[in-house]
Amino acid sequence: MRAIVVGAGIGGLTATLSLRRAGHEVTLIEQTARFTDIGAGIQLAPNATRVLHRLDLLDVVAAQAVRPSHVSFRTWSDGTEICRYLLGREAEDEFGAPYLVLHRADLHQALAAAVPTPSVRLNTVVVGIDQDDESACVTTANGERLGADLVVAADGIRSAARQWLFGADEAVFSKTAAYRALLPSNEVADLGLPDLALWLGPGRHFVHYRVRRGKLLNVVAVCGTEAAQESWTARAEPGEQLREFDGWDPRVLNVLERAGQVFRYGIYTRAPLPRWNIGRVTLLGDSAHAMVPFQAQGAAQAIMDAAVLGDTLADATPAEVPAALDRYVRRRLATATGMQARSARAGEEFHLPDGPEAQERNARMAAYAAENRFLPQATTWAADALDEQTPS
Known part of the structure; x- marks a missing residue:
C-alpha cells in the first residue's frame, strides 16, 4: 500500500x-x-516512550535525554513544596517505559534519521x-x-x-504566552533546583527541567495575556520576563535573569x-x-x-x-x-489567584499525592492503546 x-x-x-x-x-x-535545531524542551511520558521502544528508537533518544527522579509542585512566592510525584525508576517499573525530558530537536533528529532519505521530499x-x-x-x-x-x-x-x-x-488563542529559554545548567547549579518542577502562581506558572544529558536547563514561564504572536523565534524584550514574574521566589527570578536569549510565543489550540x-x-x-x-x-x-x-x-x-x-x-x-x-483545565488550576481557591487546590494536590505515587494523568500512560481492542 x-x-x-x-x-x-x-x-x-x-x-x-x-x-x-x-x-x-x-x-x-x-x-x-x-531540518533545523528549532524548539526547546519536551517531556515524553511512558505512553510515548513505549512507542519509541517499539520503533527501536528508545535507546537513541534516551541517550540524549534526562530521566527526572520526580516532579515537584511549588508555590510561587517562596517555593514551598505543595507535593511531589515519582517519575524515575519507579515509574518505569510501573508503566513499562521511562519518563524522559529532552530537547525537542534531539527527538526530531532521531526520528528523521530513521526515515530513509529517498522517502523524504x-x-x-x-x-x-x-x-x-x-x-x-x-x-x-x-x-x-x-x-x-x-x-x-x-x-x-x-x-x-x-x-x-x-x-x-x-x-484559537489560549490567552496565554510562554517565555522560553535554555541556559547552561552549571550557571544555576548554586540554586539547588529540583530535577523537574512547576511553580504555581496567580495568572502564571513556571517550569524547568534539564535536557541534553543534563547540560542545559530548559525554562518555560507561562503567563496570561490578551495578545501574543505565535512564533518559535520571536524574542522577548530585554527584562520583559522579569517584569512579568516580579515578586516571585528569588530562585525563579535568578533563573530568568541569568537566561540570555529569551523567546516569547503565544499558545494556540484548535x-x-x-x-x-x-x-x-x-x-x-x-x-x-x-x-x-x-x-x-x-x-x-x-x-x-x-x-x-x-x-x-x-x-x-x-x-x-x-x-x-x-x-x-x-x-x-x-x-x-x-x-x-x-x-x-490544568492551566486554569495552575493560575488560580492567591486565596481560598489556591489553598483548596494545594490541599487537594497534597492529599492526592499522599495516596498516589504518580501524577493524576498517569492513568493515560497506563492505558496501552497499542494493545487495546478497537471499539465497535
Missing part, C-alpha cells in the same frame, strides 16, 4: 515510521528546505488534496500530482488540510472535531487536536496517533483504507480530545 504523509514534525515522522513498520511504502512531504509545498473511491492525491505548488492509497495530514496547528477537509476554522477523517485522508497530531502544553502531552498524543494509525492499517488492503481510518479515529479521538480538555 502507498501512503503520503504531509508534514515532517514529530507526528508526521512517527507516522511515517509506523506505516513503514506495518509494511507500507511511504512518501513524507515537508515544506521546509532542511523536502522543500515541497502541498496546495491541495483530493480523492476518489480508488485513491487520494496531493498537488504541490509546482503543479505536480502525487497519488497514493491514503494521505495522512500531519501539517500542524495551522493545518491547511484541516480546512480542505472540514472547512475554514482558525486556531477546537475539537467530531471526526478527523474523510475517505482516504485523515488528520494526525496538532492538525487534529492541538492543545495547551499544561499536561505535557501534546507530542505524546501525536506519537500515539501515529502508533495506532500504523496498527489499524497493518493488515488493511487499499480498498479497506477508509474503514481502517474510521477505526483509527474511533480509537484515538476520545482520548486526545479528553487530553485537550484536561490540559486546559
